[in-house]
Amino acid sequence: MVGDENTAHEIIDRAVELGINVLDTANVYSHGESERIVGEAIDGRREELVVTSKVFGRMREGPNGQGLSRKHVLEQVDRTLDRLGTDYLDLYQIHRWDPDTPIVETLSALSQLVDEGRVRYIGASTMAAWQFTKALYEADTHDLHRFDAMQLEYSLADRHEEQNLLPVCADQTVGTLAWSPLAGGFLAGLYDRDDEPEDGSRAAEDPYMAQRFTEENWAVLDVVEELATSKDATMAQVSLAWLCHKDAVDASIVGPTSIDELEDSVGALDVSLSGAEIDRLEAPKSPSWSERKVPW
Secondary structure, three states, rough: HHHHHHHHHHHHHHHOOOOOOOEEOOOOOOHHHHHHHHHHHHOHHHHOEEEEEEEEEOOOOOOOOOOOOHHHHHHHHHHHHHHOOOOOEEEEEEEEOOOOHHHHHHHHHHHHHHHOOOOEEEEOOOOOHHHHHHHHHHHOEEEOOOOOEOOOOEOOOOOOOHHHHHHHHOOOOOOEEEEEOHHHHHHHHHOOOOOOOOOOOOOHHHHHHHHHOHHHHHHHHHHHHHHHHHOOHHHHHHHHHHHOHHHHEEEEEEOOOOHHHHHHHHHHHHOOOOOOHHHHHHHHOOOOOOOOOOOO
């Protein structure tokens, strides 16, 4: 664990040097350990960083140990702030939709945190467009704070949000953060269409990952590889560059496990794509939300 923590600190240090100022975590990531490590890494330089976290997942046993009830939200924000070593979050996000808690109750708790200054902005994460639209409507109706940001899955291999949340966010001027921009490593060329995933690998054990191994996506990957070769770039850089060219996306959430991966990702900023090249990358897919099976 010490080695992993040291690596995490080194990656964060280098990210800040490269101009990255947004750090995204969640209470359920390693059951709070991610927040603690981030908190230690930002000590002494909090002011210039945008620190975000999320709430919903199970953090203890019992009926109130998870979800978006007022009790759970207010309990967990205190613990998150303590682990991060800060007295406020720049962005606090609900990690998923809670069918067991009225959204007005959740928004009321989040609005209280904004009014108290413990949270600057509130956000949401992957859900159906009707759920997010309802949340915005209820916030307006009850004079509560609206969600300012939406964290959603978006990449060349996973474009279903074009038929779901992205149009809502554009219409309602909601900021967007794309998670899994490399589709679990698929768009970085980590897998081969002719090879079976290795036993114990993410691709072998995660049925959600297996959804990406479609003929459409392999065709997309072929174009990614061709463009990477022609531009003397990596496949990951071309894939991230595509997101950088999308007006609908405000930021991509990368999760490097080494400084080399981090620097490779940042190199995407130097990769330019023409309109014709973007069309080539998008041509193999016909995005559809109705056919998508999300992992919850």
